Amino acid sequence: MSTPDPAFLEKMEQQSREQQKRFIGHIASRLGRGGDSESRKPEHPYRGAPDFWNRYELTHEERIERFMGNWRAAGGHTERVAGWEELSGVVTRILQEHGAQSTIRQDLPELAGLRLEQHLPELAHRVWNGQDPDASLAAAAYTDAGIALVDDAVAYTGSLVVTSSAEKGRSVSLLPNLLIAIVPAERMKTRLGEVMGRLSRSAGEGLPAGVHFISGPSRSSDIENDLTIGVHGPGIAYALIVG
Numbered sequence: 001m002s003t004p005d006p007a008f009l010e011k012m013e014q015q016s017r018e019q020q021k022r023f024i025g026h027i028a029s030r031l032g033r034g035g036d037s038e039s040r041k042p043e044h045p046y047r048g049a050p051d052f053w054n055r056y057e058l059t060h061e062e063r064i065e066r067f068m069g070n071w072r073a074a075g076g077h078t079e080r081v082a083g084w085e086e087l088s089g090v091v092t093r094i095l096q097e098h099g100a101q102s103t104i105r106q107d108l109p110e111l112a113g114l115r116l117e118q119h120l121p122e123l124a125h126r127v128w129n130g131q132d133p134d135a136s137l138a139a140a141a142y143t144d145a146g147i148a149l150v151d152d153a154v155a156y157t158g159s160l161v162v163t164s165s166a167e168k169g170r171s172v173s174l175l176p177n178l179l180i181a182i183v184p185a186e187r188m189k190t191r192l193g194e195v196m197g198r199l200s201r202s203a204g205e206g207l208p209a210g211v212h213f214i215s216g217p218s219r220s221s222d223i224e225n226d227l228t229i230g231v232h233g234p235g236i237a238y239a240l241i242v243g
Contacts, residue, residue: 049193056191063155063188064241070158071239074216078239087242088114091180094238095120095145098178104128104140105147107167110182114147130166137171146176146234152195153188153239157215160239161195164210173212179234181214185243 058066068078081087091114095103102124105111117125126143129136140146148168152161160181164170173179189195199211218233 049191053191054193058155058190060185060188063190064185066155067153067158067188067239068241070155071216074158075219076158076216076237076239078241081240081242084110084113084242087182087240088116088119090240091116091147092119094180095123095178098145098236100144100178102126102143103145103147104136104143104172104176106149106169106172108149110149111147116147128167128169128172130169133169136169137175140169140171140175143176145178145180146172146174147180147182148173149182149184150187150239152198153183153241154192154195155188155190157192159192160214162212162214163208164212165208170210170212173214174233177235179214179217179237181237181239183239183241185241188241 064080068080071078079090081090095116100123103116104126105114105116105128107128107130112127116123124143126136126139128140148162150160151163153159154161160183162168162170162173162181173181199207214237217235217237220232
């Protein structure tokens with residue numbers, strides 16, 4: 001077994017460093033910096049979002065309109081619902097229009113108030129069971145429609161934010177082909193940073209196991225850019241803004 005030559009290894013190391021320096025120097029010159037790139041590091045005036053972006057704000061109606069436009073641009077469906085009293089009828093209509101035969105919802109009182117078992121008794125209705133998540137996961141995989149109450153919505157990116165908990169299994173919004181997301185109008189934010197800031201502040205109390213950002217139906221493309229909808233998540237996504 002041959003032993004390494006320290007002098008040869010040192011020579012190769014020096015050559016590698018010189019090549020690296022020339023490479024970085026070429027990039028620096030193309031950027032108009034020139035000279036020794038290590039002694040002229042670029043300035044970073046901002047850490048995180050700049051102040052002007054943190055001050056950027058939309059009115060309540062502007063947030064809703066911007067979100068709806070971005071959500072539709074991503075291939076999703078969205079409607080405004082005057083109040084919780086009308087929501088049940090809208091959800092019932094959507095389920096009937098898409099021929100859903102089964103639903104699964106988060107175990108939340110707001111969603112229990114939809115009374116889907118009464119309005120659509122012919123469908124199979126399930127509620128996420130945090131005491132038996134494996135059974136709920138298996139059920140969600142073969143359920144037509146998932147119904148979830150979102151934690152936040154972001155107007156500028158057209159995104160929904162859904163966190164998981166014992167009552168809110170992540171599979172409700174990920175596995176069924178049809179997603180019906182309920183968005184209380186007061187939870188509409190302008191910027192994604194508002195949501196990230198809230199999550200950062202809650203880190204000391206323990207972040208949820210899952211934080212999901214949903215921007216329309218699932219979209220996947222292969223290497224030839226053939227777009228396919230619904231491969232890795234819901235192919236049909238509704239965002240119902242209440243209030």
